[in-house]
Amino acid sequence: MVALVGGTATAIFLLWPDAQPKPDENPPPPVALVDSDVDREQNVKADVYSDTGIPPEKLLERASVVSAVLRNSGDNPVLVTHADVRLSAAVTVGCDSGSGLATIQAQYDVKFPVAAAAGYVATRKMKYTLPPHSQERVAFTVGPEKHFAGSLPKVYTFTIDLHMDDGSKVTIPEVSYLSPLKVAQGFLDNAKAKRVRSPACLPQQARAVSRLVEGAARPSPELREFSEEFTRATAP
Structure with a gap:
């Protein structure tokens, strides 16, 4: 019976070649997103440039980490060529304290210009190879390319597209991310001491931040x- 069925199937394919199964002309890309998160802060290198002519000072700035676990199910290595970080919002948080002298420039993996707004795309080149049949984690820190002491923190809301050398891409879902954390802590210290130009703006800003967090898909811790x-x- 098995031989008869097999022979019949062969005969059908000979008479009607279009009936023969064809390889998938558009197979799914081998790289898939397994998991992603926005997690606790880590240290990143930064320089401080002062208006007084003092040589740059090295410091450690803190930043949240956005990470993704990627799986390559294919038989060949895949190169991640670049990441596009696409802003959907950049909201300044807080009330002006009126201070600010030195400029801090932090070496984040992804640096946004000070005036970056919704729709801005920051591209970071990568040369990261995923071996075949492997699962690995990539991570990013995000922040402004520079800020002034006494400036206000920002909440960046963005997605990250990871582009492969085969033309496919993997998207890390949207996160809302507070940066720089040192600036955020300085603002909180000023808010507690009411060291701002207009103390009446503080409760309004607190409510605005609370609404932002409630509406965020994935706010950072x-x-x-x-x-x-x-x-x-x-x-x-």
Whole structure:
């Protein structure tokens, strides 16, 4: 019976070649996103440039980490050529304290210009190879290319597209990310001491940050904690 069925199938393909199964002309890309998160801060290198002519000073700036676990199910290595970080929002948080002298330039993996707004795309070149049949983690820190002491923190909301050398891409879902964290802490210290030009703006800003966190798909842990502490600091 098995031989008869097999022979019949062969005969059908000879008479009607179009009936023979064809290889998939558009196979799925071998690289897939297994998991992603926005997690605790890590140290990144930064330089401080002063208006006084003092030589640059090295420091450690803190930053959240956006990471992705990628799986290459194919038989060949795949090269991740670049990452596009696409801003959907860049919101300045806080009330002006009126201070600021030195310029801090942090060496984040992805640096946004000071005036970057919704729709801006920052491209970071990569030369990262995923071996065949492997699963590996890539991570990014994000922040402004420079900021001034006494300046205000920002909440960046963005997605990251990882581009492969075969033309495919993997998208890390949207996150909302507080940066720079040192600036955020400085602002909280000023808010608690009411060292701002207009103290009446503090509770308004606290409510705005709270609404932002509530509406965010994936807020960073530091952003959630900043919002909670800011709300407590401005409570009547």
